[in-house]
Amino acid sequence: MSKYQAPKGVSEYVPDRSSHFDYVRRTIINAAELSGYELVELPVFEDTELFTRGVGESTDVVRKEMYTFLDRGGRSITLRPEGTAGVMRAVLEHNLDRGQLPVKLYYSGAFFRAERPQAGRFRQFYQVGIEAIGLADPRIDVEVIAVADRAFRDLGLKEYVLEITSLGDERTRSDYLSDLREYISGINLDEDTRERAALNPLRLFDDKREEIRAVMSKAPILMDYLTPESAADFDKVQELLTVLKIDFTVNDRMVRGLDYYTGTAFEFVHKGLGAQSGIGGGGRYDGLMSQLGGQELSGVGFGLGVDRILLAREAEGLVLPANAGLDLYIVPLGVGDTALALAEELRGRGVKTDLAFGDKALKGAMKSADKSGARYCIVLGADELASGSVQLKEMHTGESTSVTLSALANELIRRISDYGEHL
RNA sequence: GUGGUCGUAGCUCAGCUGGUAGAGCACUCGGUUGUGGUCCGAGAUGUCGCGGGUUCGAGCCCCGUCGAUCACCCCA
Structure with missing residues (x-):
């Protein structure tokens, strides 16, 4: 620290x-x-x-x-x-x-x-x-x-x-305060309390001590002066x-x-x-x-x-409602540059996207994907780039569907608007 | 501003009457070639809030200080 x-x-x-x-x-x-x-x-x-x-x-x-x-x-x-x-x-x-x-x-x-x-x-x-x-x-x-x-x-x-x-x-207040001050002057108070009362007599109504509460319960009430x-x-x-x-x-x-x-x-x-x-x-x-x-x-x-x-x-034990967290997490395998470019493209279209940096191993990157809370995840490597399609994996069900890279943005936007309506 | 309690790894805490620091969770890596959440294994991590003092020796005792917390006070 x-x-x-x-x-x-x-x-x-x-x-x-x-x-x-x-x-x-x-x-x-x-x-x-x-x-x-x-x-x-x-x-x-x-x-x-x-x-x-x-x-x-x-x-x-x-x-x-x-x-x-x-x-x-x-x-x-x-x-x-x-x-x-x-x-x-x-x-x-x-x-x-x-x-x-x-x-x-x-x-x-x-x-x-x-x-x-x-x-x-x-x-x-x-x-x-x-x-x-x-x-x-x-x-x-x-x-x-x-x-x-x-x-x-x-x-x-x-x-x-x-x-x-x-x-x-204002008139009610000044009438009332003078009566209240008079009432307070008739009761026995320690110096500290008396000082507070002089500044603002209403304060005594807030006092936590039993004996003060008892005397104040008989004090005049502002409400009666309205x-x-x-x-x-x-x-x-x-x-x-x-x-x-x-x-x-x-x-x-x-x-x-x-x-x-x-x-x-x-x-x-x-x-x-x-x-x-x-x-x-x-x-x-x-x-x-x-x-x-x-x-x-x-x-x-x-x-x-x-x-x-x-x-x-x-x-009250309330937690944050279903959060509007990440939509997609990209796990790049040796193609970090392309992954970043893809992420930027998706972000530009309104898909909340994050990705693994630093050439993480697949397993570690998947863990990061899990912890990110993202709804979906894709692995992007040489195979995907060659075939032009990725497995779009829904994290909480574990289900994957094959989506072409060119259709990825539209597919994500469609799914996001779907679950957006259920929020 | 006044009084009480507390302050040990990122988090929650343990640490017997003073002998030189631990657990769980979290974290990193791994469990044969590219898929997380469970499980198993390994690993990293602390100037024990800070500064003084007592002592051969202090996380444990004393003083101070900073911070948090509870109450007073005040108020959002």
Whole structure:
């Protein structure tokens, strides 16, 4: 082993797991595209201020988890810890909010948070997210949730639950928070906990300790402070989720870590994952655009954790569906040049082809053919070139049929399209 | 950032109270002239995470460090 290792806490994927990772990511993207979301490809670093203002100075993410540094021009730069702020910046910068609303966008890529790593929590991790910007309509909230749910179902996940809540509008929030703070000031807490509560009193709802849970169960609930409009929206969300047959539970003490959330908030939690069980979450944000200097527009979106979803699939024992691996493996016997040329010709016609290199002995080359997972295999040697035909062998049945070299490409294409339809 | 556990061949792991490293799988080659997946045989492979210390001697003990992991915290 080399003395170099990947930096602490990064997630990286190599074969065979990389294809599984890619499958997860593509499935999520596919769900987004099915609902009309379009790609934005954004930088992985931004001006630090975008995040301090967008995500919120009081959040842990901003206070202690950002990778921030000065670039060579002395600018303060931060590796993106989340996706929404960057999307908003791009929307404003390119005036996407001047056209028809909502603007529906998705992104996919790496994010960075300087946390202490553990299973399912990485310093570089992958997220796919969507944002629907410009319309405050509970139907869009539900659409966003439905995209996530579709992705999870397409991925074959079963052991997850959807939790939803409403955080109300700004007025509800400030009324509620002052009451909650008052309640908390009346209970006896250790210094550390008191500090956390001062920063964000909602955090105490998340505390794992029995005694804290007991006192917090009697604390005022945000849900009771909702304005009639917020309450009506939240009812509508629940009604629509029911219509769409998306199961959910209302968690009236859900805590979201990012300051910008208002109104509908949700979280998908997987049961097989231990402490880092959130596989995705999101919600509506009313103040974010104006906070960043744009017009007063509301938005809603989610971020799904690709790494954790892969872990969740593995926890459920799911394996990759019938893979689109190699179609053909060529075993050359002393005619490596011709074999490579043939492979190139077949590849040019869309046949996924690999071949043995390095003048392997027949037996070893056949083993390679087996391990490659290719559907078919041919041996190519002087005899075949002389006769102009090869034995096309189907690996899993062992059956061979004689095919002329000139007809090989067409024959393979025919067979591939056959089994393609059965996938 | 805090606390616990762990770190031995590519992988999963064994290694008794300290005496100088092993198994299974994987890999390479072979089992008579050109067909894999089973079987049989042979072979290669480790600075025992890294650095110090104790000791005649350390994979086994001590300290540090790096990494993983579990929980707190936080969140995707």
